[in-house]
Amino acid sequence: MGDVVGLRVRKKLRTRRALIEAALRLFEEKGYEETTIAEITAAADVSTRTFFSYFTSKEDVVFFDGEARVEAALKVIADRRPAETVVDLLLRVVGHSLDAVTDADLTVELTPARRQLIMTAPALRARGLDLLFETQRRLADALHHAYADEIDPVEAAAAIGSLMGAAYLATTFSMERGETPEQVWATGRRAMEIAIRGLGSIG
Amino acid sequence: MGDVVGLRVRKKLRTRRALIEAALRLFEEKGYEETTIAEITAAADVSTRTFFSYFTSKEDVVFFDGEARVEAALKVIADRRPAETVVDLLLRVVGHSLDAVTDADLTVELTPARRQLIMTAPALRARGLDLLFETQRRLADALHHAYADEIDPVEAAAAIGSLMGAAYLATTFSMERGETPEQVWATGRRAMEIAIRGLGSIG
DNA sequence: GTGTAAATTTGCAATGGATGCAAATATGAT
DNA sequence: ATCATATTTGCATCCATTGCAAATTTACAC
Numbered sequence: 024m025g026d027v028v029g030l031r032v033r034k035k036l037r038t039r040r041a042l043i044e045a046a047l048r049l050f051e052e053k054g055y056e057e058t059t060i061a062e063i064t065a066a067a068d069v070s071t072r073t074f075f076s077y078f079t080s081k082e083d084v085v086f087f088d089g090e091a092r093v094e095a096a097l098k099v100i101a102d103r104r105p106a107e108t109v110v111d112l113l114l115r116v117v118g119h120s121l122d123a124v125t126d127a128d129l130t131v132e133l134t135p136a137r138r139q140l141i142m143t144a145p146a147l148r149a150r151g152l153d154l155l156f157e158t159q160r161r162l163a164d165a166l167h168h169a170y171a172d173e174i175d176p177v178e179a180a181a182a183i184g185s186l187m188g189a190a191y192l193a194t195t196f197s198m199e200r201g202e203t204p205e206q207v208w209a210t211g212r213r214a215m216e217i218a219i220r221g222l223g224s225i226g
Numbered sequence: 227m228g229d230v231v232g233l234r235v236r237k238k239l240r241t242r243r244a245l246i247e248a249a250l251r252l253f254e255e256k257g258y259e260e261t262t263i264a265e266i267t268a269a270a271d272v273s274t275r276t277f278f279s280y281f282t283s284k285e286d287v288v289f290f291d292g293e294a295r296v297e298a299a300l301k302v303i304a305d306r307r308p309a310e311t312v313v314d315l316l317l318r319v320v321g322h323s324l325d326a327v328t329d330a331d332l333t334v335e336l337t338p339a340r341r342q343l344i345m346t347a348p349a350l351r352a353r354g355l356d357l358l359f360e361t362q363r364r365l366a367d368a369l370h371h372a373y374a375d376e377i378d379p380v381e382a383a384a385a386i387g388s389l390m391g392a393a394y395l396a397t398t399f400s401m402e403r404g405e406t407p408e409q410v411w412a413t414g415r416r417a418m419e420i421a422i423r424g425l426g427s428i429g
Numbered sequence: 430g431t432g433t434a435a436a437t438t439t440g441c442a443a444t445g446g447a448t449g450c451a452a453a454t455a456t457g458a459t
Numbered sequence: 460a461t462c463a464t465a466t467t468t469g470c471a472t473c474c475a476t477t478g479c480a481a482a483t484t485t486a487c488a489c
Contacts (some may be wrong), residue, residue, distance in 0.1 A: 031436070031485055059474065070439050072477095081475065109429035149352040152359055154352075159245035159395050180396040182425050186269050188391015192362050194384040216383035221424025222385050226312035226376050234456055234465070262445065273468045278447065 039077050039087075039127045041067035046084045051136055055144035060152065082150040085141065088126040093158050096120045100165040108220055109170065113186055116162065117215070135204055155191070159183050189218040221224075242280050242290075242330045244270035249287045254339060258288075258347035276402055285353040288344065291329040296361050299323045303368040312373065316389055319365065320418070338407060345401065358394070360385050392421040 028036075045066035049058040060081060064071045078084045099116045123132040141147045167179035174182070193214030197207040217224065248269035250259040263284060267274045281287045302319045326335040344350045362383075370382035377385070396417030401412040420427065 029486070033427030034485090037438085060476090061474085072439060072441090072442075073405070073437085075476065079397040079476090099354075110425055113425070141481095145356070148359075149356040152355040153348070156355055156395075156398075159391075160398070163395060163399070170429060175398050176399055177413055177416050178420060178428050180399050181392040184417065184429055185388040185392035185421040186425060188394075189384040189388035191391075192359075192366060192387030193380050195359075195363070196366070196379055196383050203237035210380055213380050214387065217381060217384035218388040218421070219425045221426070222313055222316070222389060222422045225381050226373060226386055238466085263447090264445085273469060274446095275448095276466085279466075282447090284446065307452070352471090408439090 036128055038067065038069060038073070040129055042069070042074060042077055043084055043127060043129065050085070050140055050144075055147060056141065067223055073128055082146055085137070086150065086154055088124050088129075088131055089154050089158075091124045091126045092120055093161060095122070095124060096158070096162060097165050100162065100169050103169055109166075109174070109182070111181065113166075114215065117190065117211075122126050130145070135198075137160070138198065142195070155187075159187055162187075183220045189214040239331055240255060241270065243332055245272070245280055246287055246290050246330060247278060248333065252339070253288070253343055253347075258343060258350060270292055271347070285349055287349060287352065288340070288350055289357055291327050291332075291334055292357050292361075294327045294329045295323055298325070298327060299361070299365060300368050301371050303365065305321065306372055308327075312369075312377070312385065316385065317370075317418065320393065345398070358390075362390055365390075368386070388421045394418040 031183070042063060042172040046063045048057070049062055049066065060074050061071055062212070063084075064074050078087070096116050096119060100112065100120050103112050121133060123130050125131075139149045163183040166183060167174055167176050170179075188210045194207050194211045197210040245266060249261070249266045250395040252269065253267055263277050264274050266287075267277050281290070298324060299319050302322050305314065306315050324336060324345075326333050328334075350401045366379070366386040369386060370377055370379050393414045397410050397414045400413040405413070
């Protein structure tokens with residue numbers, strides 16, 4: 024564990040962090056579309072070209088902690104507690120996926136402001152959904168492998184898709200209504216309960 | 227409905243259709259990224275600039291029938307059968323959303339080839355998910371209004387999100403495995419059954 | 430320290446999508 | 460034929476993204 028990082032690595036981390044902070048700040052200040060890569064790199068004091076050796080696209084910088092979040096969620100499934108039911112495990116997965124995560128020496132959480140930004144800018148919304156989708160894919164895969172004998176691939180996909188699909192759509196409505204983070208979270212829980220109980224319980 | 231369409235309208239429809247056909251053909255022939263707007267407009271015999279007065283972006287042309295599909299689905303909910311259960315109604319909604327639809331004088335269905343294209347090109351996948359998401363939003367809204375007294379907004383969102391989330395994720399896995407359209411559809415049905423029965427039924 | 434190999438950054442040119450704008454065309458109605 | 464309106468087109472421009480080669484920086488051996 025003795026992370027002996029040389030100057031080279033430290034410098035890269037510092038640059039990455041500067042780009043992320045500059046980008047998020049500018050996006051919130053003047054809007055996503057209205058901010059150019061040139062402005063971000065100027066604020067981070069690197070060349071425009073360098074931005075693309077850290078992020079593959081302008082959207083990517085907003086999701087800089089995406090991979091760390093997914094891996095944290097996968098770990099929850101991998102380290103499942105023997106006695107726990109699948110449903111309880113999945114609820115823990117969703118819960119953890121909202122916790123703060125560390126990346127680029129930055130410990131961050133999905134603040135309401137960042138969510139707002141992602142839901143508002145079309146390009147970010149689309150990319151975010153794509154990442155969410157890939158996340159679901161990986162989670163379903165992990166779920167199937169963690170319970171190889173009890174849960175087949177289709178059941179795993181149905182479980183993840185149903186639970187997260189319900190929670191995501193419901194919380195989106197809640198956020199759009201301008202509800203508080205507590206209310207949004209409560210809405211998500213209720214939606215997941217419905218998914219767990221089954222649609223048959225409605226109407 | 228005596229649609230007395232003048233030359234002007236007929237011409238616009240013809241152009242729109244030419245653009246759609248040229249674009250889809252070229253995308254399948256040489257790939258989405260590899261095809262330029264210039265090539266599409268050349269094939270449709272209009273100027274590059276004109277493309278953007280028909281579609282707001284290069285991705286959009288692939289989803290030309292999206293709005294017609296959503297409206298058909300909304301209509302199914304609006305014309306709900308009094309005696310039918312919510313679950314049966316939603317199953318019909320999903321079923322119909324796969325039917326052929328007419329737009330720009332073109333009657334089209336979501337062919338495996340087009341789905342393949344959408345799932346493969348990152349830009350199309352993201353845009354497609356964004357459209358799917360917006361569709362779910364509108365369906366949930368319609369569901370709530372159609373059953374104003376029995377289904378509140380959160381229940382509606384949970385129902386739509388759960389059912390479609392499960393079906394979409396499961397069928398994606400199925401398609402990726404190269405299964406036949408019949409197998410894919412069977413997988414979707416099974417996933418929806420799980421969503422209807424509830425996650426509690428797993429594991 | 431020096432020198433050298435490897436990693437990074439940078440500048441530059443080019444491609445392609447997207448948009449605003451005004452001139453040129455085409456269409457519909459009188 | 461003529462006028463008002465709708466469409467198309469050409470152009471200029473902005474910006475994200477990529478390839479490439481030169482310049483700079485860091486790591487490491489001697």
